[in-house]
Amino acid sequence: MRRALAAAAVLTLVATGCGGGTQDKQAASGPVEITIWHGQEDASAKSIEKLVDRFNQSHPDIKVNTESGGATADGMLPKITAALTSDSYPDIAYLYGSWAPNIARNTKTADLTEFVKDPAVQWKDFWASEREAVTVEGKVIGFPAVVDNMVVLYNKKVLAKAGLQPPRAGWTWDDFRAMAKQATDAQDGVFGTTWPISGGEEAVWGLWPMIWQAGGDILTPDHRKAVFNSTAGQQALGRLRAMAVDDKSVYLDSSPAEKGQKLFESGRLGLFLSGPWVLPDLQAAKVDYGVSPLPGTNGNHETISGPDNWVVFDHDERRVKASATFLAWLTAAEQQLVWMGDTGSLPIRESITKLPGYQDYLDKYRGIDVISANLANARRVRPATTRYPRVSAFVAEAVAQTLLGRSDVKTALDEAVAKSDAALAVPGS
Structure with a gap:
């Protein structure tokens, strides 16, 4: 004082x-x-x-x-x-x-x-x-x-009904995928998790920490080239595609990101990547929830702020x-x-x-x-360039096309990189 x-x-x-x-x-x-x-x-x-x-x-x-x-x-x-x-x-x-x-x-x-x-x-x-x-x-x-910053919110009742324990310390993205698959109950309209495909920033916000954790990045240090199609990027989006297309454990939210929260509040979503802004809503809705840091890669639980x-x-x-x-x-x-x-x-x-x-x-x-x-x-922020919103939009489109099963991971990311590089090459970016 x-x-x-x-x-x-x-x-x-x-x-x-x-x-x-x-x-x-x-x-x-x-x-x-x-x-x-x-x-x-x-x-x-x-x-x-x-x-x-x-x-x-x-x-x-x-x-x-x-x-x-x-x-x-x-x-x-x-x-x-x-x-x-x-x-x-x-x-x-x-x-x-x-x-x-x-x-x-x-x-x-x-x-x-x-x-x-x-x-x-x-x-x-x-x-x-x-x-x-x-x-x-x-x-x-x-x-x-x-x-x-981004964390994982989990619905305790949904996990318990699926015979799952809350996320443990040090959990991985493989654990996340397995839990989402087990929590999914198509007959009751329950999904393991959700991902936005609305084309906005919310579609890519969760992808960046997955890439950072694996040693990848969004752009080169000079912000002149996009590098999110690296091995780290392909693995991250590939995991999401496998969950959405193969496991069918992902509710694809086009609302943007609003329906996912409603599903979580109503007991039809097990794991929800979000942040502190939703806690007052969850408490008002009397949701029995818990909070965990993001899953990690090789012990790295880096998040995004x-x-x-x-x-x-x-x-x-x-x-x-x-x-x-x-x-x-x-x-x-x-x-x-x-x-x-x-x-x-x-x-x-x-x-x-x-x-x-x-x-x-x-x-x-x-x-x-x-x-x-x-x-x-939360050790990094998004690239400080005027062209970031365009880069984000290109990646969001790649995410949507991939999770909807309309494109393979490499093609979608490579196309997004080509568009991003063209935008980044414009003078004054």
């Missing part, structure tokens, strides 16, 4: 006397007004607005206005992109980490690199994957907003400083513990896990302790 108060005191000095409002013509003696497009819904929206109210009451030199931005988090990038063509853009917006390379190229995106060097910010208290996701070519464009960012946009220097001051406060451990308790989000700072109230948070969300500990297995 002492460190947080000291940080708040130092950061408040940054904004003191900055003056101004949302319009440049406001008197310099007034509070600095900034606008945040949070893109949150339900409990998350209520929580962020509650925290903003607390900030405004304790920081008279800054006034933060909250708006949804007219979009959910999923639709924020096109909204921001359109707003940046005029002066109607906010000071802060919630954006997915995979969008960072695209948004960093805009000249109206602020550079907070020097600001986060202030010891009061405690920048290295954020997990490495988060710092990587909010930094593009050495430029820090905002603050970490949310971190997550999808950090999201609070990105800052530049109207003028005063507002950039005020935005950075607000975000340093919002992402401090004490405020984050409030947010986590309201939403079930994971700790974005290591120090949060040492706060007295952290155990209450763990007690509130069953299984969140496993997911929090699994952050240690």
Whole structure:
């Protein structure tokens, strides 16, 4: 608490006397007004607005206005992109980490690199994957907003009915396949697991850690070539194809990824690859579930993390400083513990896990302790290139064609690599 108060005191000095409002013509003696497009819904929206109210009451030199931005988090990038063509853009917006390379190229995106060097910010208290996701070519464009990772949720009743024990420590993808096959009961409409084939990012998100675990990668280090059709990639997608086509243990979800969760909640799905965002829904549905880290390859249980960012946009220097001051406060451990308790989000700072109230948070969300500990297995993020969304779309199509039995693994991946390489070759990628 002492460190947080000291940080708040130092950061408040940054904004003191900055003056101004949302319009440049406001008197310099007034509070600095900034606008945040949070893109949150339900409990998350209520929580962020509650925290903003607390900030405004304790920081008279800054006034933060909250708006949804007219979009959910999923639709924020096109909204921001359109707003940046005029002066109607906010000071802060919630954006997915995979969008960072695209948004960093805009000249109206602020550079907070020097600001986060202030010891009061405690920048290295954020997990490495988060710092990587909010930094593009050495430029820090905002603050970490949310971190997550992929785990396996298992329905205890489904497994028990199939005569299966919960996943054991150190389990493998072969174990995963065998459990999914045994849990499948076509007559009762029960599937062992599910995989999205909707063509979106959710179709590939689970494939990447399988490839990483086996020593493969998505792109070359210089991001000029795709390499996901390596032996590791073929083995990963081959395993999924065998489960879907041969074992018939996979529900192919085209909804996107929404039907799979409903099947899990209704007791018709045994194993579900997902993350912390579904825990409140599962508890509300009174599902008897457990949580396990991903299966591993040769003892490697690497997972994937999808950090999201609070990105800052530049109207003028005063507002950039005020935005950075607000975000340093919002992402401090004490405020984050409030947010986590309201939403079930994971700790974005290591120090949060040492706060007295952290155990209450763990007690509130069953299984969140496993997911929090699994952050240690999240060692990589998706490639920081503006062409990643196109690469992802090509791989998602390959996944769908393969799991539907319309293509063999090698052909599908080779075609996706050829398309990806063509996209990556475009100047400015």
